[in-house]
Amino acid sequence: MGIQEQYRSEAAALLSSGEVKLVIGFGEGSTADRRRPLFARTPEEAQKFVLDAACIANLSTYLVTEGLLSDGKKVAVFLKPDGIRSVNILISEAQLKPDQVVILGYAIDKAEITALEGRNISDFSLGEEIRSHTPPPHILQEAERIEEMNPAERFEFWKAHFSKCIKCYACRQVCPMCYCRRCIVDVNQPQWVSTSSHTLGNFEWNIVRAFHLAGRCAACGACDRACPVNIPLRLVNYRMGKEVIDAFDYCAGENSSQKPVLASFKQDDPETFIL
Amino acid sequence: MSEPFEPKIVAFVCTYCTYAGADLAGTSRLKYAPNVRIVRLPCTGRISPMFILKALQKGADTVLVSGCHPGDCHFTAGNYHARRRWTVFRALLAFTGIPEERIRFSWVSAAEGAKFAEMINEITEQTRKLGPFTQYQELQKVIETQSTY
Amino acid sequence: MTRILLRNKLDDCIAAWQKAGFSVFAPVRQHEMSSFGEVQKASDMAFDLVLPERTIKDHFFPQTEPLIKYKIGKQQIDSETMTPPDRKRVFFGVRPCDASGLAIDDPLFGWDYKDDYWFRRRDNSVIVTIVCTEADDFCMCTSVKLSPESDKGADVMLRPLANGAGWQVEAVSERGTALLETIPSLLQENSEPTAPVPQVAEKFDLEKVMEWLASKENFESQFWKDISLRCVGCGSCTFLCPTCHCFDIQDEGDTYAGIRRKNWDSCSFSLFTMHTSGHNPRNTQSTRWRQRIMHKFNYYRGKFGVNSCSGCGRCTRQCPVDMGITETLQAISNLPR
Ligand code: SF4
Ligand code: SF4
Ligand code: SF4
Ligand code: SF4
Numbered sequence: 001m002g003i004q005e006q007y008r009s010e011a012a013a014l015l016s017s018g019e020v021k022l023v024i025g026f027g028e029g030s031t032a033d034r035r036r037p038l039f040a041r042t043p044e045e046a047q048k049f050v051l052d053a054a055c056i057a058n059l060s061t062y063l064v065t066e067g068l069l070s071d072g073k074k075v076a077v078f079l080k081p082d083g084i085r086s087v088n089i090l091i092s093e094a095q096l097k098p099d100q101v102v103i104l105g106y107a108i109d110k111a112e113i114t115a116l117e118g119r120n121i122s123d124f125s126l127g128e129e130i131r132s133h134t135p136p137p138h139i140l141q142e143a144e145r146i147e148e149m150n151p152a153e154r155f156e157f158w159k160a161h162f163s164k165c166i167k168c169y170a171c172r173q174v175c176p177m178c179y180c181r182r183c184i185v186d187v188n189q190p191q192w193v194s195t196s197s198h199t200l201g202n203f204e205w206n207i208v209r210a211f212h213l214a215g216r217c218a219a220c221g222a223c224d225r226a227c228p229v230n231i232p233l234r235l236v237n238y239r240m241g242k243e244v245i246d247a248f249d250y251c252a253g254e255n256s257s258q259k260p261v262l263a264s265f266k267q268d269d270p271e272t273f274i275l
Numbered sequence: 276m277s278e279p280f281e282p283k284i285v286a287f288v289c290t291y292c293t294y295a296g297a298d299l300a301g302t303s304r305l306k307y308a309p310n311v312r313i314v315r316l317p318c319t320g321r322i323s324p325m326f327i328l329k330a331l332q333k334g335a336d337t338v339l340v341s342g343c344h345p346g347d348c349h350f351t352a353g354n355y356h357a358r359r360r361w362t363v364f365r366a367l368l369a370f371t372g373i374p375e376e377r378i379r380f381s382w383v384s385a386a387e388g389a390k391f392a393e394m395i396n397e398i399t400e401q402t403r404k405l406g407p408f409t410q411y412q413e414l415q416k417v418i419e420t421q422s423t424y
Numbered sequence: 425m426t427r428i429l430l431r432n433k434l435d436d437c438i439a440a441w442q443k444a445g446f447s448v449f450a451p452v453r454q455h456e457m458s459s460f461g462e463v464q465k466a467s468d469m470a471f472d473l474v475l476p477e478r479t480i481k482d483h484f485f486p487q488t489e490p491l492i493k494y495k496i497g498k499q500q501i502d503s504e505t506m507t508p509p510d511r512k513r514v515f516f517g518v519r520p521c522d523a524s525g526l527a528i529d530d531p532l533f534g535w536d537y538k539d540d541y542w543f544r545r546r547d548n549s550v551i552v553t554i555v556c557t558e559a560d561d562f563c564m565c566t567s568v569k570l571s572p573e574s575d576k577g578a579d580v581m582l583r584p585l586a587n588g589a590g591w592q593v594e595a596v597s598e599r600g601t602a603l604l605e606t607i608p609s610l611l612q613e614n615s616e617p618t619a620p621v622p623q624v625a626e627k628f629d630l631e632k633v634m635e636w637l638a639s640k641e642n643f644e645s646q647f648w649k650d651i652s653l654r655c656v657g658c659g660s661c662t663f664l665c666p667t668c669h670c671f672d673i674q675d676e677g678d679t680y681a682g683i684r685r686k687n688w689d690s691c692s693f694s695l696f697t698m699h700t701s702g703h704n705p706r707n708t709q710s711t712r713w714r715q716r717i718m719h720k721f722n723y724y725r726g727k728f729g730v731n732s733c734s735g736c737g738r739c740t741r742q743c744p745v746d747m748g749i750t751e752t753l754q755a756i757s758n759l760p761r
Contacts, residue, residue: 030740030748036745147370151373158371169658173658174658192325196676200417208325226660228660228664239367240366248359248362262356262360262363264359265356267345269355269359271362274382419490419683421509422490424509
């Protein structure tokens with residue numbers, strides 16, 4: 001039995017036994033190469049699930065939908081390791097209760113797709129895997145290219161990109177970690193981030209977004225894929241992830257009991273830049 | 276042609292240590308550069324990165340952030356948290372092209388009036404050498420002009 | 425016999441228009457994005473695109489636009505209106521759906537109050553449409569009763585020649601005729617055949633959709649909740665739509681001085697309808713998605729007699745969760761009746 005049939009029947013069983021109220025997975029998309037999130041509430045609907053190497057979205061975003069889990073019932077969700085990592089982060093930030101989430105895990109390696117053992121978040125230990133995981137070479141190369149620039153060149157690089165931003169907030173909406181009911185950009189007393197999408201306002205927004213995700217990003221790439229104007233958000237995320245590893249030996253989402261990096265400290269944290 | 280460049284420096288300081296240190300510099304009649312505008316906050320833990328960004332946007336040439344030495348925080352751990360935040364924020368600004376010299380961090384205690392005065396002088400001189408911070412100011416100018424099409 | 429413009433005359437053509445006082449805009453690729461941008465020569469243009477990612481709307485209704493500069497003094501308030509300059513522009517290589525988008529929005533910007541910011545730009549612009557030779561999976565102009573060769577919103581129509589050497593040229597408005605008068609020597613008589621227009625299949629039955637939407641009992645239908653479950657409420661589909669036109673007025677500045685701006689806004693955002701009291705009449709994504717569909721295929725036509733969609737398909741093409749107008753309208757036309 002392939003993984004798709006396996007998970008279809010498992011999802012159907014979870015629903016018919018009443019263990020979960022909803023299964024979030026993938027269904028066919030509008031074209032042959034697209035998959036779209038699919039929500040199944042009945043065993044019949046579960047038969048529509050598709051699971052293959054095109055299922056790259058991080059569905060954990062839907063777990064923090066307002067009100068979804070407030071009735072205490074369980075939800076099952078199809079997750080790749082980056083999605084499981086997000087769940088760890090969400091639990092460590094007290095946004096999810098571990099026992100409300102049933103994980104139907106899978107991993108994609110090129111065109112190969114395999115099922116992951118375990119159904120509860122505590123069954124997965126990601127530490128080793130995340131730490132030893134090197135980002136795709138194109139990200140490393142691009143990031144390196146930017147590091148080699150002088151500040152003025154770097155500024156020009158980002159200016160060209162940020163000037164395209166239309167403040168659609170797709171990057172925020174698809175991100176599982178952007179769960180704030182009132183994002184800082186939606187706050188208008190005081191208006192810290194201007195609502196206008198002129199280049200200066202876009203710098204503000206993109207810097208705030210990157211900073212709010214520093215040490216919290218699961219590197220799923222959802223924002224980068226969602227951005228309709230192709231701003232390389234992967235690069236800032238990667239740079240921030242590298243910073244917290246280098247400075248604090250911290251890797252977000254290794255487990256669900258770690259303390260958020262910017263809400264904790266060590267007395268001997270580095271401070272070479274402080275006079 | 277134009278007037279000589281006078282650096283504008285904005286300092287965000289905590290009230291318990293660095294502000295008191297600045298006060299001591301004043302009462303001890305130590306002379307330091309008049310280029311600094313001090314913004315007093317209860318704790319370095321209250322200094323949001325947004326403050327730094329806004330100051331740079333609104334025309335600061337250098338921003339200074341300063342508070343109690345580690346271990347001396349009036350609220351026990353505000354400065355430890357702040358330190359982590361600055362580490363990350365500094366890296367982020369550098370990555371997006373804001374030169375690191377434009378944002379300075381320090382610990383100045385209530386007893387260190389002399390350190391404060393010296394530091395302000397040094398930062399002022401350094402900023403004078405760097406020249407005005409124009410990157411954000413230019414973007415601000417663009418906003419204030421009407422559409423070109 | 426018709427007139428044609430050869431591709432190798434394009435550089436001269438741009439130069440002639442510039443000489444006549446026009447700035448020339450065309451699809452370009454820049455910084456990993458395709459959009460309309462100013463060009464100086466033919467090689468700046470990106471002709472291989474089915475559609476640029478960004479719409480032509482950006483150049484008539486920019487994402488953020490200063491309206492008024494104000495200063496509040498002790499005695500008086502000074503203000504200065506910041507209208508765009510009169511700049512003559514040619515938009516070359518516009519797709520029929522983008523051009524139609526402009527025509528669809530015209531009544532909106534002019535019905536009770538004539539929006540100077542929009543019309544100044546409209547009146548100074550000449551739209552040169554190129555008939556499509558290629559369509560992708562998302563194109564749906566025919567479904568909304570337009571077509572890959574529609575001249576709606578166009579001033580000049582270009583039909584690609586089958587041999588790829590140029591375009592058949594035809595002015596379809598006075599403005600278009602005037603534009604062609606600036607390049608008489610670059611046009612030649614010819615009877616080369618034109619390339620075939622792509623077949624774009626109709627994806628839904630628009631009449632059935634409109635009928636369903638018009639029926640009051642469907643407003644609270646469970647359909648809306650089910651179809652919009654996966655919508656994450658970003659504004660991509662509205663901001664990339666050539667006909668979406670909602671905006672917000674914001675004052676940027678401090679107590680004494682600032683600029684009043686007109687910024688894009690989107691019905692996908694929960695803040696769009698949020699009241700000061702905290703009450704939000706559209707407090708779920710399903711009510712917001714319903715608004716988008718209803719506005720486009722019911723309210724707008726009620727007021728202006730035309731649907732607010734030109735079928736470009738961008739909403740589906742760019743949606744991070746593969747939603748879009750097409751799927752929703754397909755589902756509506758397939759609903760049991
Ligand atoms: S998705 Fe892209 S365009 Fe939209 S707000 Fe984010 S960075 Fe800006
Ligand atoms: S339909 Fe897609 S693009 Fe539009 S708001 Fe929803 S998620 Fe965003
Ligand atoms: S609703 Fe979608 S298909 Fe219609 S004009 Fe807008 S973006 Fe294009
Ligand atoms: S669909 Fe929404 S954003 Fe677009 S014009 Fe209508 S109300 Fe405005």
